[in-house]
Structures are given as structure tokens and as C-alpha cells.
Amino acid sequence: MPANALLNTLSATPLFAVGLTLAAFLLGNLLFKRFRKPTWLPAILIASLLLAATLAVIGLSYDTYRQDAGWLTILLGPATVALGMPLYQQLPHIRALWQPLTICLPIAATLAACYALLIAWVLGSSPLILASIAAKSVTAPIAIGITEQIGGSVALLLGALLITGVATAAFVGLAARFLKIEDERIIGFALGLNGHAIGTVRAFEISPTAGAFASLGMSLTGIFTALILPLAWRLIGVDG
Template sequence: MIGNLHGAWQAVAGHPLFLLGLTLGAYQLGLALYERTRMAVFHPVLVSVAILVVLLSLLGFEYAVYREAVWPLVILLGPATVALAVPLYLNLRRIRLYFWPVVLTILLGGLFATVITLLIAWALGADLMMLMTLAPKSVTSPIAMLVAEQIGGIPELAAVFVMFTGVLGPLFGPWLLRKCKITEPAAWGMAMGMTAHAVGTSRAIEEGEEQGAFSALAMSLLGAATALLLPLGVTLWLALA
């Protein structure tokens, strides 16, 4: 009897869709908890990650096996990010009014976020590979992984840093914005999009349509700027070092 149960469990756990279903189930549980409480600490990304870490550890799954099983979800990150262009289109006229402030905010904010991250990590003793892994932490996962690989970082670890950045942004971002008395929808959205990419944008959309549009704009422009300028900056820095 025990042997039959063990064999049945092995068949279920070995199915290609088991880990995919486990991931979706954990996220749905986190989403239900967040919708019921509306507390940032119960954000579905944070809750689902905690659940999956515990379950995968208890079930004995290696990360490589899990990554291969959920690859369809990773592929969908691209179309999901592109779909954020919808609120951009709906608020295009207002976005045009803030063209130069948006450009300057992206350039200065992106530079500050990258430089301060590298300085803190360097002060804490991080080596060059870790610095290059941390550098693209403020952009969405597909871009961060690609950039990290180009500049000598670890793509998988870069995705982990992106995830933590995305979770911490909605957790502390709205509170900090309220403390700083920032209520302008465009500024609110830009701050969330630049610091917490797609997860921050989803939080901004909850706040309002304009906040969501500017958050999606900030996330998109910062991602493009990072992909183009960060490898160039690292190359120049290493050449001069």
C-alpha cells in the first residue's frame, strides 16, 4: 500500500505540469490574501515566493528542475511587460506635457539608483561579479538577466535581486511617498516604476490610471536606457580602471 502511494506521488510530482500548477496555485493564494487584506506585506509576489521556497525545499526539488518546469511563465514575462503599453496609450496626451521632466528623471534617477547600489555593495566587500549582477536590479527581469550576462554578472541571481527590489518597492514605496507628501500622480507613478519595475507598476495601477501610465513609462524607458547605456558604461569603467 505504501509502495503504491509512493509510486503515485512520484508520478504526480514528476509530471511536467506539477511545478507549473504549484506556482500558479501559490500565486492565486497570495492574490486572494492580498485582495482580502490590502496589506502590502501580503503582496502576491511576496507570499507566493515564500510558499514556493518552503514547498520546494520540503519536496526536494532542485532549482534547475523548477526553472525548466516553469519556463513557459518566464516566456510570458515579455508579453506581460509589453501589455503595460495600454495605460501609456490612454494617457499619451498628458505624458507629452511632461516630456523633458520625464527624460531628466529617467537619466538622473537611473544613474543614481545604479551608482548608489554599486557603492553600497562595494563598501560591503562585494566582488566584481556580484557588482555586475546587482547593477541592473531596478529593471524588469528579462532585461536585467540579459544585461547582467552581457556585463559579466550572474543572470539567475540578477533575477533574484530584481524580485526583491520589486517586492520591497510596493512594500515601502507608498509609505515613503506619503511621508514625503508626494501626491502628484505623474511623480507617484514615475517613482514606483523606476524603483520597483513591473511589480511597482501593478501597485501604481491600483492607485490610479495616471499613476499606472507614468509607472509603465518609467519602467519601459529605464529598461531601455539600462540595456543601452549600462554595458557601455561598464566597458568604459573597466577600460579606465
């Protein structure tokens, strides 16, 4: 059977794209452990690179892959909700810090969106790119909805999410050491607020407390951004 015919036969069912995704994920985790878990090269980045290379080699278009594997995004919602368990377990600690967290969140979440937009605008990026990176610090299920609402590209958004998460996981720890911050609650909150799911995974590697506060930061950032960003986008009149 010719290669093109075989590819068409395999891609006729979503199971092929799902299988590629799961295989890349498992291999990415294996390589991540073999590399001794470097913060600058998380398993999700390794898996993404492997998957992109595989798609390029076999000639399967990204649009076809995304359509076939799209149902996996349904699992992102339950996975995000499941993070409520560590939040519940750390509820006494969260209550003790509710005032500084309430003050910090809107400032930090706004800055997380604005600094990227400002850099992109200075570099002359188009409205489409601006709309695609605005929600880069928000967890994927919420970020995709926001990006579609303000007229951005989901494909560009996913790339921005990956870069943001990897950069956050690598640099928050360095910044904490430089600033001599040892409180795991602060470090975890910063990881979740800026680095969404990838930052939260890194926080759980530090401790359950850091993971719980990362979950809190990720969840609250998603809610705040979903409420504010589309409204702000209409007010400033950016057309994608």
C-alpha cells in the first residue's frame, strides 16, 4: 500500500491522532526522567516536539490532527476541576492569606497579559497575534474560549501557552532564589498564576502545599481573565 494511502487510511479514524498523542506523552515522560527532570525541559515540551516532528515526517497536516485529537481537550475540564482536592486540603492555609492573595491576584493577572501584549505591540505584531497571546497565562480550557471570543488563533495560543508554562517553570525558581523567597505558598501561587498547568505540575514537584497554591493561582487567574479580558478587548477596540 502506498504511503499516502496508508496515511489516509490511518487518519480516517480519530484513534490514530489520539494514539500519536498518548505515545508522545508517554515517551516524553520517559525521556524527562532519563534527563533527570530538568525544569527548563518539561515532559510536555519534549512530547510536543516529538509529536510535531512525527506529524512533519508522516505528512499529516496539523488541522487534520487537531480535528481528530480535539476530543482530548474535553478531558482538560475534569482535570482542572480535580485540582479542587488539594485546594480543599490546604484550605486553612488559604484562609490565612486571603487578603494578600485578593490584592495580588488582579494586579499580577493583569500584568501577565499586559507585558506580553506590550512587547508584541512594540515589535509591530498584528491584531491577530495580539489576540492570540493575550490569554497565554490562563489554563488551556479557559484560554481557548477567551481567544476564540476575542478573535485570536487557537493554534498560536497553544504555542504561547507552552512557551509561557516552560519559561515560568524554569524562571520562578531562579527568581525565588535570587529574591531569597522560601515560602512554598508564594512560590506555588506564582507558578500557577503565571504558568497555568505546566507551572502547577512544577509546583506539585516542590510540595503539596506549593501545588495547592498553584492550583489556586491558576484557577483564580482563569476566572479573573475570563471576566475582564473580553470586556477590556472591546473597550480598547482591537479588531482581530
